[in-house]
Structures are given as structure tokens and as C-alpha cells.
Amino acid sequence: MPRTLTADLRAHVGESVTVFGWVHTLRLQRRMQFVLVRDHTGTVQVTHPRGGEGDPIEAAFESLTAESAVKITGRVVDAPQVKLGGLEIVPERVEIVALAEAGLPIDEHSGPDHRLDWxxxxxxxxxxxxxxxxxxxxxxxxxxxxxxxxxxxxxxxxxxxxxxxxxxxxxxxxxxxxxxxxxxxxxxxxxxxxxxxxxxxxxxxxxxxxxxxxxxxxxxxxxxxxxxxxxxxxxxxxxxxxxxxxxxxxxxxxxxxxxxxxxxxxxxxxxxxxxxxxxxxxxxxxxxxxxxxxxxxxxxxxxxxxxxxxxxxxxxxxxxxxxxxxxxxxxxxxxxxxxxxxxxxxxxxxxxxxxxxxxxxxxxxxxxxxxxxxxxxxxxxxxxxxxxxxxxxxxxxxxxxxxxxxxxxxxxxxxxxxxxxxxxxxxxxxxxxxx
The missing domain is CATH 3.30.930.10 (Bira Bifunctional Protein; Domain 2)
Known part of the structure; x- marks a missing residue:
């Protein structure tokens, strides 16, 4: 499936699309998994209800780390409660392109010289x-x-x-x-x-x-x-x-x-x-x-x-x-x-x-x-x-x-x-x- 940029998702409500990007944040709750995926045009929330043992999407999300490169295929849903653009993606398939090592070397508190090193x-x-x-x-x-x-x-x-x-x-x-x-x-x-x-x-x-x-x-x-x-x-x-x-x-x-x-x-x-x-x-x-x-x-x-x-x-x-x-x-x-x-x-x-x-x-x-x-x-x-x-x-x-x-x-x-x-x-x- 061709790539859809996050900035263009509003035009695809109700459709199945594939977004390419990096894992911005993960909130893996007991009943729901929320993953924010970021590309160069914006960020979208991916929302997945846990399916239990044998659920490949649940397992994929559990293995993810921040800044991992992923491709997410799923249906675009109008979700006014989501602050991030009022949209979310309900995933149908998750491809982990490259897993990021845990523990990033920089964060929002890093000084300018350290940020330049990375x-x-x-x-x-x-x-x-x-x-x-x-x-x-x-x-x-x-x-x-x-x-x-x-x-x-x-x-x-x-x-x-x-x-x-x-x-x-x-x-x-x-x-x-x-x-x-x-x-x-x-x-x-x-x-x-x-x-x-x-x-x-x-x-x-x-x-x-x-x-x-x-x-x-x-x-x-x-x-x-x-x-x-x-x-x-x-x-x-x-x-x-x-x-x-x-x-x-x-x-x-x-x-x-x-x-x-x-x-x-x-x-x-x-x-x-x-x-x-x-x-x-x-x-x-x-x-x-x-x-x-x-x-x-x-x-x-x-x-x-x-x-x-x-x-x-x-x-x-x-x-x-x-x-x-x-x-x-x-x-x-x-x-x-x-x-x-x-x-x-x-x-x-x-x-x-x-x-x-x-x-x-x-x-x-x-x-x-x-x-x-x-x-x-x-x-x-x-x-x-x-x-x-x-x-x-x-x-x-x-x-x-x-x-x-x-x-x-x-x-x-x-x-x-x-x-x-x-x-x-x-x-x-x-x-x-x-x-």
C-alpha cells in the first residue's frame, strides 16, 4: 500500500492507509494500547484494544521502543476526543522497520553541545x-x-x-x-x-x-x-x-x-x-x-x-x-x-x-x-x-x-x-x- 502522510489523513477518513514514521510515545495500558507515530508532516495517534494472547498487533506494540521506525496500516477514524488532529488510526497491520535501542542518548533536558553530538x-x-x-x-x-x-x-x-x-x-x-x-x-x-x-x-x-x-x-x-x-x-x-x-x-x-x-x-x-x-x-x-x-x-x-x-x-x-x-x-x-x-x-x-x-x-x-x-x-x-x-x-x-x-x-x-x-x-x- 502506498504511503499516506499524517498531514493528509483528514482526506482519508473511513479508508485504510499506511503511514511511515517513528514512534513518538507509547502508552501501553491494561486494556488499550496508544502509540503516537510521527512523520515529517505531523503526528497521529494509533489506538488498539488489546486482543489477548496471539494478537500480533498487541505483541508488536509491546516490543516497540521510542524512535523505532515503523509502518502502520489501518483505518482512519474521526475521533473528536483526540486532541492531536481529532483523528486516530485503528491498526490492521504493524511492520517494525527498525527497532530503536532503549534509552535514547538525548532528551528535552539535553544541552546544545550534547544535542549536536547526536x-x-x-x-x-x-x-x-x-x-x-x-x-x-x-x-x-x-x-x-x-x-x-x-x-x-x-x-x-x-x-x-x-x-x-x-x-x-x-x-x-x-x-x-x-x-x-x-x-x-x-x-x-x-x-x-x-x-x-x-x-x-x-x-x-x-x-x-x-x-x-x-x-x-x-x-x-x-x-x-x-x-x-x-x-x-x-x-x-x-x-x-x-x-x-x-x-x-x-x-x-x-x-x-x-x-x-x-x-x-x-x-x-x-x-x-x-x-x-x-x-x-x-x-x-x-x-x-x-x-x-x-x-x-x-x-x-x-x-x-x-x-x-x-x-x-x-x-x-x-x-x-x-x-x-x-x-x-x-x-x-x-x-x-x-x-x-x-x-x-x-x-x-x-x-x-x-x-x-x-x-x-x-x-x-x-x-x-x-x-x-x-x-x-x-x-x-x-x-x-x-x-x-x-x-x-x-x-x-x-x-x-x-x-x-x-x-x-x-x-x-x-x-x-x-x-x-x-x-x-x-x-x-x-x-x-x-x-
């Missing part, structure tokens, strides 16, 4: 599966907008012959008779595509950062969403595209998962108003310092506390959870960021904060070869390791700009999760390379 069991939780379902919708919505607006999706190399940007915070790997590096970002390759005449570039792929960070929002491997747009007049075009993309993302998530997210996470998902508020870095610093805040070391940049405070100020003034912080000083931005014509100490760049957490860094890029070389030297960088990258700007490269967004951070904030670990299928950090 991630395949942890993923069986409906809330954990919802995270992955939401991630799928988020990526689909991003690709939907990119396709509508003429983007080409690329897959850039993750093995590099030279360390990207400054060479800091990169993983070295053995590569035959030499050393290779895991890509910190597809930034250079996106710009190579722009120089190659692909006007709009889009990628969702892995990013590697050798940062010894132990915060709730850092990982050594994460999924990045990267965009690059050619022939722009100003960085505002890049910011406007990201707004449209995120608006579509949150609209789709609310449509498909809004009720489930409220049930499991207590979060109301709503699409944000457009446009997002903008504030220059100079203005942001002035406002924050007026509240008594100052960055560590007096730098003209935002630390996590500054981001949280700024988000609170914006929420109070604009009633908005998003804010673009623009016009970062050149001193705190990479050499390839375009500098404002009237103020070379300021870059045409931005960070996007959501709920007080940075989720995006972007900018207009410098497209002129001579200027790029000058700005790299100003940062104390040697030009030789950058030769292949710089070559892309020697033969006529258009104005362009783009951004990189952390998918895990978006999921973490969207669902109100306490850590990036819970927004990632298999987390990687300084002390975690398993499972």
Missing part, C-alpha cells in the same frame, strides 16, 4: 525540521527574485591558490605539492564574472572563516548568499535589490510557515515595509556616543553592543527592525570598496542590521585598475598575490557593486533562535568538526 536524533524534533523547511523556502524566494531580475547563478571555487584579501583568517589545506586555501568569500570571483560580461551574478554556497570566535552568531563554515550587479550608478541600487529580495523572502515564509513558526517558536513573521531606514556611519556614531556608548579602542566602527543600541534607536524612531548603516570610513573597509568622489575617506559601502545583528556587508566596488592598486598599497598589501584579481580591471570593467549575506544569521533572527548552531544543519566551529 544531531541526527535532534533533527527528528518537529521544530528542528521546521528550521530546515524554512531555510528551503528562504533560498527558493531568493532565487525567485534573482531569476526575475535577470541574475545568473554561478558556483565559484572554494579552493584558492592564494589567500583572499589580507590573507588573515583563512584555512590552509594541502593541495598535492603545495598549499591551497579555503575561500573566505566568492568576492573576487564575482567581480571576475562582472569583468567577463555577466551583468548580474548570484550564488548561494559555503564560506570558510578561520576565526576563533565563540559567539552565538559565528561559525567557521557557513552558507553565504552573494550578489554582484554591473553598470550601477550608485550603491543605492544594490541596497534596493537586497530590500526587494528580503521582502519576498519574509512574504513567502509568512505564507508557507507562519502558523507553524508561531506554534513552535512564538514568532510572528511579517514582511518589512520598504524602503528600509538608512543612516550614515558618522550619524550613527554621533547618536550612539550621545547615549554614552563608544567602540572598543575608539574605532569608527560598530561593535555588537553598538549594533544593538543602534537597532533600538531605529526601532523607536522608525518602527522598523532593519536599518542600513552606510558610508563607512575607508580605514575600516577593504581596499576594493569605492570611495566617495567628494570625500575619499568615506566608502560607498553599507552593513544591513536586522534586530540588532549584522546580516550583510556590501558596497560599490572600485572598478578602475590604477585606483585599486593605489588603495591596496595604502592598506599595506603586496600587489603580486593580487595579480590575477587585478588583471580583471585592466581591460575595461564596468561600475559594479554587491553584497554578501549570512543565511544562518537570517534564519536565526527570523525564528528567534538563540544561536547560529540551531539554524545550521551541521554546525562547524573552532571546537566542532563532528558529526
Amino acid at each position: 544531531r541526527f536524533l535532534d533533527l527528528r524534533r518537529p521544530a528542528a525540521q521546521l528550521v530546515m523547511a524554512v531555510q528551503t523556502t528562504v533560498e527558493q524566494a531568493m532565487r525567485e527574485v534573482a531569476a526575475e531580475e535577470g541574475f545568473t547563478e554561478l558556483h565559484t571555487p572554494k579552493l584558492m591558490g592564494t589567500a583572499s584579501e589580507s590573507g588573515a583568517e583563512v584555512f590552509e589545506v594541502g593541495y598535492f605539492d603545495r598549499t591551497a586555501y579555503l575561500a573566505q568569500s566568492p568576492q573576487f570571483y564575482k567581480q571576475m564574472a562582472i569583468a567577463g560580461g555577466i551583468d548580474r551574478v548570484f550564488e548561494i554556497g559555503p564560506v570558510f572563516r578561520a576565526e576563533p570566535s565563540f559567539t552565538s552568531r559565528h561559525a567557521t563554515e557557513f552558507t553565504g548568499v552573494d550578489v554582484e550587479i554591473a553598470w550601477i550608478e550608485d550603491v543605492e541600487e544594490v541596497m534596493a535589490f537586497e530590500e526587494r529580495m528580503l521582502h519576498r523572502v519574509l512574504t513567502r515564509v509568512a505564507e508557507r510557515h507562519g502558523e507553524a513558526i508561531r506554534e513552535h517558536f512564538g514568532v510572528q513573521v511579517t514582511a518589512p515595509a520598504l524602503p528600509f531606514p538608512r543612516i550614515t556611519m558618522a550619524d550613527a556614531l554621533a547618536r550612539l556616543r550621545a547615549t554614552g556608548w563608544d567602540a572598543e579602542g575608539g574605532r569608527d566602527d560598530l561593535d555588537p553592543e553598538g549594533e544593538r543600541r543602534l537597532a533600538a534607536l531605529v526601532a523607536e524612531e522608525y518602527g522598523h527592525a532593519f536599518v542600513y548603516v552606510t558610508d563607512y570610513p575607508a580605514a575600516v573597509r577593504p581596499f576594493y570598496h569605492h570611495r566617495r568622489a567628494g570625500d575619499p575617506g568615506v566608502t560607498a559601502s553599507f552593513d544591513l542590521l536586522w534586530k540588532g545583528v549584522e546580516i550583510t556587508t556590501g558596497a560599490q566596488r572600485e572598478h578602475r585598475y590604477e585606483v585599486l592598486c593605489t588603495q591596496a598599497r595604502e592598506k599595506g598589501m603586496e600587489l603580486a598575490p593580487l595579480a590575477q584579481y587585478l588583471d580583471c580591471f585592466r581591460y575595461g570593467t564596468p561600475t559594479h557593486g554587491g553584497f554578501g549575506l549570512g543565511l544562518g544569521r537570517v534564519l536565526m533572527l527570523l525564528l528567534g533562535l538563540p544561536s547560529l548552531r540551531e539554524a545550521t544543519f551541521l554546525f562547524r566551529g573552532p571546537h566542532r568538526l563532528t558529526p
Whole structure:
């Protein structure tokens, strides 16, 4: 008999169906046996009156353990007294696909690190599966907008012959008779595509950062969403595209998962108003310092506390959870960021904060070869390791700009999760390379 998902049982009342799933709980009473069976769409109660000696269903249920994999064939009955969907299955046949060992290694009291050790069991939780379902919708919505607006999706190399940007915070790997590096970002390759005449570039792929960070929002491997747009007049075009993309993302998530997210996470998902508020870095610093805040070391940049405070100020003034912080000083931005014509100490760049957490860094890029070389030297960088990258700007490269967004951070904030670990299928950090 073909499989019927628990979410579809209402359409089969009075019929015999087969459900595949895991034993969620067992209540084996003196007269009745109740087994809750869970699949990825929900849970159903299976109710069996004991038949006495020789009853194969009774014997099968007595042998079951929590999280055993089973196939249950039975008649779907309308049962208003059952809190779980008002339905139950009266079993006709029970197949034990795989019996789980008694005594599960994790339970609802297990800490996050222990749960990660047994991630395949942890993923069986409906809330954990919802995270992955939401991630799928988020990526689909991003690709939907990119396709509508003429983007080409690329897959850039993750093995590099030279360390990207400054060479800091990169993983070295053995590569035959030499050393290779895991890509910190597809930034250079996106710009190579722009120089190659692909006007709009889009990628969702892995990013590697050798940062010894132990915060709730850092990982050594994460999924990045990267965009690059050619022939722009100003960085505002890049910011406007990201707004449209995120608006579509949150609209789709609310449509498909809004009720489930409220049930499991207590979060109301709503699409944000457009446009997002903008504030220059100079203005942001002035406002924050007026509240008594100052960055560590007096730098003209935002630390996590500054981001949280700024988000609170914006929420109070604009009633908005998003804010673009623009016009970062050149001193705190990479050499390839375009500098404002009237103020070379300021870059045409931005960070996007959501709920007080940075989720995006972007900018207009410098497209002129001579200027790029000058700005790299100003940062104390040697030009030789950058030769292949710089070559892309020697033969006529258009104005362009783009951004990189952390998918895990978006999921973490969207669902109100306490850590990036819970927004990632298999987390990687300084002390975690398993499972």
C-alpha cells in the first residue's frame, strides 16, 4: 500500500492507509494500547484494544521502543476526543522497520553541545525540521527574485591558490605539492564574472572563516548568499535589490510557515515595509556616543553592543527592525570598496542590521585598475598575490557593486533562535568538526 502522510489523513477518513514514521510515545495500558507515530508532516495517534494472547498487533506494540521506525496500516477514524488532529488510526497491520535501542542518548533536558553530538536524533524534533523547511523556502524566494531580475547563478571555487584579501583568517589545506586555501568569500570571483560580461551574478554556497570566535552568531563554515550587479550608478541600487529580495523572502515564509513558526517558536513573521531606514556611519556614531556608548579602542566602527543600541534607536524612531548603516570610513573597509568622489575617506559601502545583528556587508566596488592598486598599497598589501584579481580591471570593467549575506544569521533572527548552531544543519566551529 502506498504511503499516506499524517498531514493528509483528514482526506482519508473511513479508508485504510499506511503511514511511515517513528514512534513518538507509547502508552501501553491494561486494556488499550496508544502509540503516537510521527512523520515529517505531523503526528497521529494509533489506538488498539488489546486482543489477548496471539494478537500480533498487541505483541508488536509491546516490543516497540521510542524512535523505532515503523509502518502502520489501518483505518482512519474521526475521533473528536483526540486532541492531536481529532483523528486516530485503528491498526490492521504493524511492520517494525527498525527497532530503536532503549534509552535514547538525548532528551528535552539535553544541552546544545550534547544535542549536536547526536544531531541526527535532534533533527527528528518537529521544530528542528521546521528550521530546515524554512531555510528551503528562504533560498527558493531568493532565487525567485534573482531569476526575475535577470541574475545568473554561478558556483565559484572554494579552493584558492592564494589567500583572499589580507590573507588573515583563512584555512590552509594541502593541495598535492603545495598549499591551497579555503575561500573566505566568492568576492573576487564575482567581480571576475562582472569583468567577463555577466551583468548580474548570484550564488548561494559555503564560506570558510578561520576565526576563533565563540559567539552565538559565528561559525567557521557557513552558507553565504552573494550578489554582484554591473553598470550601477550608485550603491543605492544594490541596497534596493537586497530590500526587494528580503521582502519576498519574509512574504513567502509568512505564507508557507507562519502558523507553524508561531506554534513552535512564538514568532510572528511579517514582511518589512520598504524602503528600509538608512543612516550614515558618522550619524550613527554621533547618536550612539550621545547615549554614552563608544567602540572598543575608539574605532569608527560598530561593535555588537553598538549594533544593538543602534537597532533600538531605529526601532523607536522608525518602527522598523532593519536599518542600513552606510558610508563607512575607508580605514575600516577593504581596499576594493569605492570611495566617495567628494570625500575619499568615506566608502560607498553599507552593513544591513536586522534586530540588532549584522546580516550583510556590501558596497560599490572600485572598478578602475590604477585606483585599486593605489588603495591596496595604502592598506599595506603586496600587489603580486593580487595579480590575477587585478588583471580583471585592466581591460575595461564596468561600475559594479554587491553584497554578501549570512543565511544562518537570517534564519536565526527570523525564528528567534538563540544561536547560529540551531539554524545550521551541521554546525562547524573552532571546537566542532563532528558529526
